Amino acid sequence: MAANIGGLKGILEFSKNAHVNIFHYISTAFVAGTDDTYCREILSATKTFTNVYEESKAGAVSKGGIFNLTTNSPTNFETLASFNEQFMKVRGMAINYGKAIDMSLRNPAEELFDRFIEPYRPYLSDNRSFDRTNTDMVTDGLTPPEFTYEIFKTCMEFAIGVKWGALTFT
16 A cells, blocks of 8 residues: 555655656556446446555546556457467466366466466456546547567566566565
């Protein structure tokens, strides 16, 4: 909370002292909370969030409007699995829907994956969609690029370069 809300206050104070006339704050689209499946571009009155990160971002929304910079065609799990196979040079990744598999049958790679994915697990079954009325109005309908293998690879190489997740094992 202190980092997200206090950090924004510091940025706003700096901007004011620097006589900045225009300020654009970019945050997560999930400030809308979990109460609605269709998230409009207005500050939500919700008090229910997936985690404290979302809650702190909701508390840091500046006046001026909300713009959901989101895609209307999110990447499916099968595509992400194929990207992972290509990047890690492995085969046989499978997406299991429905009933949970027997956790005692997991191999070490699956256990490692579970440790990394845990903070993001709520988003794997998230069905929220986002209004883009404000965004489309100011961008003439410009949408984010398709999530391609090249973008995935760039993100993964960056994560490896900064040793993302390294503290998980210390």
